Amino acid sequence: MPKTPSFRIAGGSPPRNPIEEVVGRDKFVTQIIACLEHSSVQILAPRRLGKTWTLHLLNAKKPEMVKASYLDLEKCYSAPDFLFEILNTLNLKKKKLWAKTEALAQKIVVSGVQLKGNELAWAGILTEAFKEANDFENITWLLLDEFPIFLNNLITKDQPEMATQILDTLRSSRQVYPKIKFVLTGSIGLHWIIDELEKTGWRNPPNDLEKMFLTTLEPEDGLYLAKGLLNGKGLNINQAEDLARVAEYNPFYIQKLISCFDLQQNNEPMEDFCDRIAQDAKRDPFELFDLDNRMGRYFGREDNLAKRILDLLAEGNALKPKEFVQRLERKPEAVKTILDRLEKDGYIENSDGKYLFVSQILQRWWSKRRGNLYD
Numbered sequence: 001m002p003k004t005p006s007f008r009i010a011g012g013s014p015p016r017n018p019i020e021e022v023v024g025r026d027k028f029v030t031q032i033i034a035c036l037e038h039s040s041v042q043i044l045a046p047r048r049l050g051k052t053w054t055l056h057l058l059n060a061k062k063p064e065m066v067k068a069s070y071l072d073l074e075k076c077y078s079a080p081d082f083l084f085e086i087l088n089t090l091n092l093k094k095k096k097l098w099a100k101t102e103a104l105a106q107k108i109v110v111s112g113v114q115l116k117g118n119e120l121a122w123a124g125i126l127t128e129a130f131k132e133a134n135d136f137e138n139i140t141w142l143l144l145d146e147f148p149i150f151l152n153n154l155i156t157k158d159q160p161e162m163a164t165q166i167l168d169t170l171r172s173s174r175q176v177y178p179k180i181k182f183v184l185t186g187s188i189g190l191h192w193i194i195d196e197l198e199k200t201g202w203r204n205p206p207n208d209l210e211k212m213f214l215t216t217l218e219p220e221d222g223l224y225l226a227k228g229l230l231n232g233k234g235l236n237i238n239q240a241e242d243l244a245r246v247a248e249y250n251p252f253y254i255q256k257l258i259s260c261f262d263l264q265q266n267n268e269p270m271e272d273f274c275d276r277i278a279q280d281a282k283r284d285p286f287e288l289f290d291l292d293n294r295m296g297r298y299f300g301r302e303d304n305l306a307k308r309i310l311d312l313l314a315e316g317n318a319l320k321p322k323e324f325v326q327r328l329e330r331k332p333e334a335v336k337t338i339l340d341r342l343e344k345d346g347y348i349e350n351s352d353g354k355y356l357f358v359s360q361i362l363q364r365w366w367s368k369r370r371g372n373l374y375d
Contacts, residue, residue, distance in 0.1 A: 004227050004228065004231045005224065005227065005228035005231065006228060006231045006232040007021060007225065007228035007229045007231075007232045008021075008229075008232050009229060009258065009259055010053070010255060014052070014053070014056055015056050015057075018053070018056040018057040018059070018060040018061075019057070019060050019061070021053075022050075022053045022054065022056065022057040023217065023224055023225040023228070023251065024217040024218060024222070024225065024251070025050065025053070025054045025057050025214075026061075028054065028212070028214060029054065029057050029058050029061055030061075031212065032058055032183065032212060033058070033061070033062070033063065035210045035212065036141060036181045036183070039181075039208070039209070039210040040181050040183065040184070040209050040210065041181075041182070041183045041210050041212055042183075042184045042185065042190065042206075042209040042210070042212070043055075043183065043184070043185035043212055043213075044189075044211055044212065044213050044214070044344075045185075045213065045214035045215070045346065046345070046347075046359075047187050047287070047291065047346065048187075048250075048286075049214055049216065049250065049251070049252065049346075050214065050251050050252065051145070051185045051186075051187075051214060052072075052145055052185075054214060055070055055143045055145055055183065055185065056070060058143065058183065059141075059143060062141060065138055065139055066138060066139045066140075066141055067136070067139070067140055067141070068140075068141040068142075068143060069089040069090075069140075069141070069142055069143065070143045070145065071085050071086075071089055071142065071143065071144055071145065072145045072146055073085070073144055073146045073147055073149065073150035074145075074146040074149050074150070076150045076153065077153045077154075077157065078153075078154070078159075078162075079154075079162050079166070080122075082150060083122060083125060083126060083129075086126065086129055086142075089142070090129060090132075090133045090140065092129055092132055122162070122165065122166075123165050123166075123168070126166070126169050126173075127169060127172070127173060130173040130176075130180055131177065133177070133179070133180055134176075134177035134178070134179045138179075139179050139180075139181065140179060140180045140181070141181050141182075141183065142180070142181070144182060144183065144184050144185075145186065146185075146186040146187065147184045147185065147190070148184075148186040148188045148189065148190045148192070148193050149186055149188060151163045151166070151190075151193045151197075152188065152192075152193060152196075154166075155196055155197070160196070160197055160200045160202075161200075163193070163197060164197050164200070164202045164204070167197075167204070167205075167206060168204060170182060170206075171204075171206050171208060174208060175208065182209075184209065188294075189344050189345055190206075191344050192298050216248055216249045216250045216251075217249040217250070217251060218249070219244070219245075219249055221249070222244040222245075222247070222249030222250075222251070222254060223240055223244045225244070225251055226240040226241075226243050226244040226247075226254050226258070227240040229258045230243075230258060233258065233261070235258070235261060239270065242270045243257055243258070243270055246270045246271050247361075248359060248360065250359070253274075253286060253361065256285040256286055257273075257274060257277075257285075260277050260283070263277060275364050275365070278361060278364075278365045279365065279368060279369070286361065286365075288361075288365050291347075291362075292369075295307065298341075298345075299341070302334070305328070305334065305335070305338050306338050307370070308328055309324055309328070309335070309338055309342065309348075309355075310347065310348075310366055310370075311366075311370055311371075312324060312327060312328075313348060313355060313356060313357055313363065314363055314366040314367040314371060315367070316367075318351065318354035319354060319356075320354050320355075321335060321336055321339060321355070324355075339355060342355075343355070346358055347362070
């Protein structure tokens with residue numbers, strides 16, 4: 001019998017040893033590596049499914065001829081921030097590039113505002129950096145985590161032109177410099193950023209990225225992770241199979257359930273325990289309350305329609321688009337637009353023309369939270 005592994009609860013920190021700690025993502029990473037031979041990649045997945053840890057595993061398993069760099073862009077708030085990150089990670093030595101970058105950054109510091117036309121200057125420096133990197137002996141992979149949040153930071157600071165210029169520059173660099181590949185992902189969907197930028201008149205969204213979809217773990221991998229985490233905390237592993245199943249083989253849910261194990265009542269069924277802690281607004285272990293709050297920020301005026309669609313699905317039946325139209329008395333195009341966005345954000349999925357919740361945990365939580373609104 002194989003030895004039971006011993007894992008630590010992640011707690012938001014990166015893996016210390018991705019090869020050993022990242023469970024069930026080897027096949028997916030192998031697929032990414034194969035894809036990166038010819039194309040850059042956008043990883044799509046609902047929030048909290050392990051995209052960041054998957055990037056760390058990809059970095060650890062890169063081929064010998066590849067130089068890969070992981071960059072967390074969440075705290076990049078300007079083009080200088082982004083450019084300095086790129087220059088640092090590429091380890092570029094050209095004083096000319098650094099001098100140009102520092103000069104532009106100084107202009108912004110002195111003026112206190114983003115100067116019109118600077119987006120072209122930043123694009124030029126970025127292009128020069130990629131041109132130099134393309135001459136390296138090794139292939140370069142830039143693993144850009146939270147890339148959409150970085151672009152959203154620019155939009156929030158009234159710099160949409162800078163965001164579009166960065167997107168355009170990255171795309172042109174992918175086409176011109178074949179030895180540079182990008183892997184883009186983040187906790188918000190790039191489609192939201194594209195929607196915002198198109199409102200400014202921009203009509204050049206990236207269409208050259210290979211989209212790859214990260215899913216929940218295979219049952220045997222979910223069980224392996226649950227056993228390892230329980231064992232790592234000195235807990236009985238006999239509940240691992242039930243726990244992994246109730247957690248839907250989602251690595252985040254598995255970890256959070258185990259983190260809250262001291263709250264489980266005597267003889268409380270695993271599903272009841274899961275649903276009870278999910279409803280705890282203060283702890284919000286599965287971040288479902290946060291997911292609900294995000295809808296208002298991203299769906300805007302259509303927030304009510306999005307929530308009404310989820311209300312109907314929380315009743316338990318998969319529905320066709322026309323059924324939403326009939327029951328909500330809304331225009332078909334409006335309903336279809338929201339269905340598409342809910343699907344892209346990982347709330348719902350389309351199965352044989354009918355929509356249903358991706359997660360039963362989310363469905364039960366939504367039903368208990370909002371099910372009595374229409375009694």
